[in-house]
Amino acid sequence: MADLSRILTATRGRGRLDWTDWLSYAYLLLGLVLMFGPVVWLVLSSFKSAAALNEFPPQLLPYGQAATQVPGHAEALPLYRVKLPDGSTRELVELRRIGIEATMADPKHPDEEFKVNIRDRERVRAFHLALENYTEIFGKFDFGRFLWNSVFITVVATLITLLFNAMAAFALSKYRFGGEKWVFLLIISTLMIPPTIILVPNFLVVSELGLLNSPWGVIWPAVATPTGVFLLRQYMLTIPGELIDAARMDHASEWRIFWRIILPLSAPALAVLAIFSVMWRWNDFLWPLIVLSRTENFTLQLALNAFQGELTTQWHYLLAMTVLTLLPVTLVFAFLQRYITTGIASAGVK
Amino acid sequence: MAHLELAGVIKRYGDTTVIHGVDLSVRDGEFVVFVGPSGCGKSTLLRMISGLESVTDGELRLDGRRVNDVSAAQRGLAMVFQSYALYPHMTVYQNMAFGLQNIGTPRAQIDAKVRAAAKLLRLESLLERRPTQLSGGQRQRVAIGRAIVREPTVFLFDEPLSNLDAELRVQMRTEITALHQRLKTTMIYVTHDQVEAMTMADKIVVLRAGRVEQIGSPLELYNEPRNQFVAGFIGSPRMNFLSAQVTDVGPDGVRIKVDSNAQRGAATIPARGDPSLVGQTITLGIRPEHIRVHEGGAGEIELGATIEQLEQLGATSFLYCALPGGERLTVQVAGQVDKRSGEEINVCFPARDAHLFAKTEGEPAFERLRPAARD
Numbered sequence: 001m002a003d004l005s006r007i008l009t010a011t012r013g014r015g016r017l018d019w020t021d022w023l024s025y026a027y028l029l030l031g032l033v034l035m036f037g038p039v040v041w042l043v044l045s046s047f048k049s050a051a052a053l054n055e056f057p058p059q060l061l062p063y064g065q066a067a068t069q070v071p072g073h074a075e076a077l078p079l080y081r082v083k084l085p086d087g088s089t090r091e092l093v094e095l096r097r098i099g100i101e102a103t104m105a106d107p108k109h110p111d112e113e114f115k116v117n118i119r120d121r122e123r124v125r126a127f128h129l130a131l132e133n134y135t136e137i138f139g140k141f142d143f144g145r146f147l148w149n150s151v152f153i154t155v156v157a158t159l160i161t162l163l164f165n166a167m168a169a170f171a172l173s174k175y176r177f178g179g180e181k182w183v184f185l186l187i188i189s190t191l192m193i194p195p196t197i198i199l200v201p202n203f204l205v206v207s208e209l210g211l212l213n214s215p216w217g218v219i220w221p222a223v224a225t226p227t228g229v230f231l232l233r234q235y236m237l238t239i240p241g242e243l244i245d246a247a248r249m250d251h252a253s254e255w256r257i258f259w260r261i262i263l264p265l266s267a268p269a270l271a272v273l274a275i276f277s278v279m280w281r282w283n284d285f286l287w288p289l290i291v292l293s294r295t296e297n298f299t300l301q302l303a304l305n306a307f308q309g310e311l312t313t314q315w316h317y318l319l320a321m322t323v324l325t326l327l328p329v330t331l332v333f334a335f336l337q338r339y340i341t342t343g344i345a346s347a348g349v350k
Numbered sequence: 351m352a353h354l355e356l357a358g359v360i361k362r363y364g365d366t367t368v369i370h371g372v373d374l375s376v377r378d379g380e381f382v383v384f385v386g387p388s389g390c391g392k393s394t395l396l397r398m399i400s401g402l403e404s405v406t407d408g409e410l411r412l413d414g415r416r417v418n419d420v421s422a423a424q425r426g427l428a429m430v431f432q433s434y435a436l437y438p439h440m441t442v443y444q445n446m447a448f449g450l451q452n453i454g455t456p457r458a459q460i461d462a463k464v465r466a467a468a469k470l471l472r473l474e475s476l477l478e479r480r481p482t483q484l485s486g487g488q489r490q491r492v493a494i495g496r497a498i499v500r501e502p503t504v505f506l507f508d509e510p511l512s513n514l515d516a517e518l519r520v521q522m523r524t525e526i527t528a529l530h531q532r533l534k535t536t537m538i539y540v541t542h543d544q545v546e547a548m549t550m551a552d553k554i555v556v557l558r559a560g561r562v563e564q565i566g567s568p569l570e571l572y573n574e575p576r577n578q579f580v581a582g583f584i585g586s587p588r589m590n591f592l593s594a595q596v597t598d599v600g601p602d603g604v605r606i607k608v609d610s611n612a613q614r615g616a617a618t619i620p621a622r623g624d625p626s627l628v629g630q631t632i633t634l635g636i637r638p639e640h641i642r643v644h645e646g647g648a649g650e651i652e653l654g655a656t657i658e659q660l661e662q663l664g665a666t667s668f669l670y671c672a673l674p675g676g677e678r679l680t681v682q683v684a685g686q687v688d689k690r691s692g693e694e695i696n697v698c699f700p701a702r703d704a705h706l707f708a709k710t711e712g713e714p715a716f717e718r719l720r721p722a723a724r725d
Contacts, residue, residue, distance in 0.1 A: 245429070245435065251452035252452045
């Protein structure tokens with residue numbers, strides 16, 4: 001904590017702020033607002049009621065119109081501060097409204113009615129977290145199902161990605177064989193092919209395999225990533241070959257060397273790839289959109305898209321769901337990022 | 351119980367031959383040291399024996415059985431690496447148990463073996479630590495422990511002490527020697543340090559550029575080096591080499607005359623030589639410890655030299671001298687000397703301690719003339 005505050009209050013000038021400090025802090029602040037602003041806006045807006053969202057000018061905090069229960073009315077009625085013709089100001093509820101004239105009443109004496117021009121009143125605001133945005137999406141939509149689809153695809157695809165890429169990287173970094181460089185170049189060169197180019201061929205393959213409308217149709221084409229192979233191979237090159245020799249002398253089979261020596265020592269690189277893979281698969285939109293056409297197979301990203309109706313969009317639900325969609329990736333990043341900075345492979349070998 | 355034999359073992363990488371046909375026999379329980387300058391192929395030879403490196407040609411036999419195509423794991427050997435190669439993510443205990451787990455040893459047996467090895471190597475209190483938390487000497491002992499638990503037929507050491515500081519190196523040297531005496535297992539040890547070779551070995555194999563220069567016990571190599579390379583490599587400080595003229599070859603030895611500023615330069619060296627050498631220039635080798643700072647007597651060669659540098663270690667002194675001909679001479683004197691650099695001195699050595707090396711056709715080294723029968 002002390003370290004954190006030291007970093008946050010670090011300056012170039014001693015004791016006072018140098019002009020470079022002003023510049024750096026201004027730049028950092030701009031970056032913070034640019035990157036974090038939309039996220040804050042999204043989270044705050046997700047707690048607004050549908051009415052508050054439609055308000056103009058928009059409010060930053062989730063203020064809603066205050067409403068109160070009035071005897072004889074089932075629903076809570078909206079509260080207004082009204083300037084009456086006699087010059088006094090009172091808080092009244094709106095009973096009904098026709099054109100620019102509203103019929104209003106005192107919540108304590110609902111029998112006494114006032115005719116008020118709507119220009120003579122203003123809304124009474126109250127801080128209100130529309131938690132129902134979150135609770136209702138579980139009932140209204142098959143949110144649990146979309147969540148499960150997304151989680152299943154992300155977790156399974158990430159596990160397979162880690163396994164396959166680590167195996168390829170192990171072979172490419174620790175075995176000498178003819179054409180090894182070419183195989184590696186071939187894998188790396190696929191980075192230069194934009195995914196949109198191979199969209200149609202990929203679709204045909206998946207279709208022929210009968211994997212359309214199945215989570216496996218999303219998983220299989222995505223698991224072999226050149227980035228992952230490259231990342232892991234470069235890391236595995238730093239694992240000393242003598243460790244593998246030692247393991248061979250220790251009667252370890254090649255599989256066992258892979259599982260017990262290479263994988264544990266590649267943990268930092270695997271963690272980085274896991275973060276990438278989770279983000280890729282979780283945020284993937286185009287490929288699932290093509291492969292999955294039935295609603296029950298939708299991932300969260302597809303479901304979010306489906307919320308945007310042609311005529312109306314239920315923004316309050318959409319925003320709440322977007323926040324929920326962001327959470328897992330954020331959590332994964334928060335927990336795995338410490339592995340990025342930890343290197344443990346060079347230890348034990350001088 | 352392992353008897354190891356190498357017959358014409360050759361290693362090639364493409365067109366480059368790095369091991370040119372090595373013949374060697376290692377008896378059971380023997381401590382063999384491969385020594386040579388860096389790049390001489392000693393580590394490659396060790397890795398070929400271990401099975402980590404394939405044998406291009408020739409035969410490798412373990413107890414009479416050809417093992418060229420047997421994998422490293424199946425040969426039943428254990429190796430201690432220069433970098434120790436401890437698994438950094440495992441504790442000391444797991445490091446030592448890994449090999450036994452791989453061959454499916456029951457848990458209780460693994461535990462007993464690991465603890466016994468730990469006791470032998472004084473590692474009991476470190477079993478739960480990770481390699482990073484250990485000092486160099488402790489890591490070295492863990493690496494040896496990992497080799498011991500599997501009860502191998504042959505231990506292979508690949509320059510195991512080169513990462514340690516001087517003091518620890520001496521200590522680990524005696525520990526490994528003590529271990530060899532206790533276990534009585536065959537050990538093959540690779541080093542570039544001739545002191546390690548001399549102190550530890552039953553048998554030394556001197557290698558140069560992928561060829562065996564000489565095989566023998568430490569004292570054999572010291573007393574009877576087969577050529578100038580071995581003579582220069584074994585012994586510290588290095589043997590002095592002076593050029594000399596052969597004046598006569600007789601039945602009692604080779605009559606030579608040392609070129610450089612010899613007060614008493616002519617002597618008969620008890621060595622066997624070919625009469626055709628008469629009139630040729632050959633190399634005379636003399637160890638620093640055989641030279642005295644004194645006037646020479648009968649049967650001795652005496653030279654005049656200038657002290658360039660002086661090292662007084664208390665018990666011994668080293669005099670680095672220059673001869674007028676430009677040659678250099680190191681003299682080792684027991685005790686302390688009352689000399690200073692720049693001083694002119696007379697040094698002498700008995701002719702019978704000198705070695706003669708002649709240049710022969712097609713041979714890279716000066717082959718030593720076979721000594722005549724000595725008393």
